[in-house]
Amino acid sequence: MHVLNLTPIVALNCEVLDKIWFGKNVNGEASVRPGRAAAQAPPDHASPSRDGDLLSMAIFQHTIPLRCLWYLSSLPMSALVSVDPTVSWPGKNLEVHLYKTSFGACAAFLANYDTSSWAKVPFGNGQYDLPPWSISILPDCKTEVFNTAKVGQLPRLHPTMLHHLAMEIFYLWPYSDTPYRCGVEFVVSCYVHQVFALVSVDPTVSWPGKNLEVHLYKTSFGACAAFLANYDTSSWAKVPFGNGQYDLPPWSISILPDCKTEVFNTAKVGAPRFHRKMTPVNSAFNWQSYNEQPSASGGESSITTAALLEQVGVTRDSSDYLWYMTDVNISPNEAFLKNGQYPVLTAMSAGHVLHVFVNGQLLGTAYGGLDNPKLTFSSGVKLWAGNNKISLLSVAVGLSNVGLHYKTWNVGVLGPVTLKGLNEGARDLSKQKWSYKTGLKGESLNLHTATGSSAVKWSQGSFLSKKQSLTWYKTTFSAPAGNDPLALDMSSMGKGEIWVNGKSIGRDWPGYIARGNCGSCNYAGTFTDSKCRTNCGQPTQKWYHFPRSWLNSGGNFLVVLEEWGGDPTGISLVKRT
Known part of the structure; x- marks a missing residue:
């Protein structure tokens, strides 16, 4: 340094x-x-x-x-x-x-x-x-x-002296040279004497036409500045001021620091838009996969109780994941077993994501949003006579750190959890016995590390798992030459986490799609967050950066945990240019 x-x-x-x-x-x-x-x-x-x-x-x-x-x-x-x-x-x-x-x-x-x-x-x-x-x-x-x-x-100087000195200094060159004398970022400071007009007097406000407004600041010692406004949201306007007229775009304000020269208009900023270019830098990864089976009651668990517990209180933030597991016994006399009208399983959660498994099969997924993390999952469920395993995988996507009493905000399945459509009507599962297990099996085995990954058998080639939930993927790659920033394009995946050489680069969620209308862009009028949207229907994030300092000169170990189900063959290593 x-x-x-x-x-x-x-x-x-x-x-x-x-x-x-x-x-x-x-x-x-x-x-x-x-x-x-x-x-x-x-x-x-x-x-x-x-x-x-x-x-x-x-x-x-x-x-x-x-x-x-x-x-x-x-x-x-x-x-x-x-x-x-x-x-x-x-x-x-x-x-x-x-x-x-x-x-x-x-x-x-x-x-x-x-x-x-x-x-x-x-x-x-x-x-x-x-x-x-x-x-x-x-x-x-x-x-x-x-x-x-x-x-x-600091010395105090009379405004009149300041004005005349400023006039002497700043009018020794034409306005066009101003950016070169003071630097573009200091253009405003080159009109020091105009500042005295703004702070010395109240403005004279006039309305020279419909949706037009003029604020004039003029002192007794000659300093002058003006702001011209066109509040029409669709039409240009000619604003008469002084000895001339000024053309103002819709919904804009022009600044005249000397009451003559327009130096700025809010609609004429013309800021350049930078579009990053992401270029693939390697051939396709050679992936291997490992499918994690859903946990079920009767297996290894940390807690068993006749209640639904808050997630972070159980996990102590040691993992994003908590399994809620229970058994549902179905009588052979249930009508739905004969008429095919399956009962409806409903689970209410305080957030943030919920994967529902029945008898080892994924029934569906639900997640909350920024405005309200709470969610409700409801779906018809195919059950059989006898014992059925219900496994709810609750996922936290972070802990709250802002908001009123945010420390009291809950995460996880707090109920009710009900099963409707039985002979008895609706069965409340909330108060029956539930078993809990913190984390995924792959987490406990440290599958994200080169050493831990040897603890299980991986599949590859034609046996590679795709579009399947709770799947771990691993591969190796060589560090590309150069110093360009690197990232992984994860647009083919759903939700999970990524590790490079055993270090987490963060959770990925390309399956979270940006909703809204990406029509024409017009900022005129009162601003709302629905104006000038881009990339509607695309993942809110698909590129996930990691520092080059994490890479080895030889082989590098890449692991991806996929919760929802994605296609790893669509993942690519890219560089930003």
């Missing part, structure tokens, strides 16, 4: 910083701003700073301290984010926070908590005088650049 040495920068003082700010390097030569050729850099003789001597102007004597503070305070960022502070108390009501890294970056905050007396704070090789109840910032652990009690010591 390159660390910027603050000492020479502080010694050069703020005049140097202003030369940099206004397009000059530390030698006073014209500097080149990012994205602009050297031949286009403005020559020194065109500079409004009189050979860079910005300190000779009163207006810059006022503004320099603020810019220097911002600049200098931003320099020790590497120290602030790299280490925890060392805190010391060199005296009564005194405190020092020191940030110092092994690579030389250093920053310090000195505090005087006394509410009435100045204090001399010993630090480093010297002492620092701090006013009562104040903090000083030393971005290089030597030079005090700011104290919270000394803000009011």
Whole structure:
């Protein structure tokens, strides 16, 4: 990491910083701003700073301290984010926070908590005088650049003088040169004198036509700024103002910082849209599969009780998965066994996903949404006479961390769970005996690791499982050459989790489809989230990134857990260009 040495920068003082700010390097030569050729850099003789001597102007004597503070305070960022502070108390009501890294970056905050007396704070090789109840910032652990009690010591200048100085400075070149003098991001600051109009007077508001509105800011010392608005959502408008007319697109506002020149219109931003390009970088993966069987009552379980339990209270967040298992006995005399009108199994869950298995077969899946994670699964179910195994696999997709009393929000099957269509009518399964098992078998065997994967027999070739729930897939691949970011295109899969060399890159859910209308795009009028939608009918996410630093130079181990059922042959490794 390159660390910027603050000492020479502080010694050069703020005049140097202003030369940099206004397009000059530390030698006073014209500097080149990012994205602009050297031949286009403005020559020194065109500079409004009189050979860079910005300190000779009163207006810059006022503004320099603020810019220097911002600049200098931003320099020790590497120290602030790299280490925890060392805190010391060199005296009564005194405190020092020191940030110092092994690579030389250093920053310090000195505090005087006394509410009435100045204090001399010993630090480093010297002492620092701090006013009562104040903090000083030393971005290089030597030079005090700011104290919270000394803000009011900045010079105060009369607005009239500021206006005339601003006029002198900023009208020395045509408006078209403004971005080159101040940088595109500082165009607004080049109209300092117009700011005084905005903060010195209340606007005069007029309505020159239907759906048109003008806000005029004009001071007694000549500063002027205006905002023209067209509130029509479908038609352009000619807005009369001053000695001319201005064409405004529908639902837009134009800014005239000098009451003459339109420098910005909200509908003419024309921001470029960047479309990422994802390119496959390898041949098809050679997959192997392992099918996990649904857990059932009577097997290994952690808890058995005559109640439905909250999921996280059982799993303690050790797994996203919790099995709810029970038995249902069906009499041979049940009418549905003869007429084929199968009973309906209904299960209500607090969220987030529920897979329902009956006698080892997947009956169906339901999931909640962002607005309401709760869900209800209901489906006809084919049962046979005698004992039937009901297995509900509840899946959490994360824990709530925001919202009113979010710690009390529940996850899992809390019921009721009912079976309707029996001779007895409806049977409430909620209060019968339930068994619980945390996690999947593949999780306990660590199938996502190269070592753990050897614990089971995998299928491949023509025996490869596709479109089957609770299936594990594994393969190996070589790291592609280059430094382009890498990702997996998972659009052929449903929902699950991905591991690269034993490290989880996260849960994937390409089966979650973006709904809505992706028609024409028009932002005019009151904004709603239904405007200008894209990629309707597509997965909300199909590319899943992983860092190159996780890859080995040789073979790499890739494992995918698929909950719903997908086709692994559609997975591809892609790079972003």
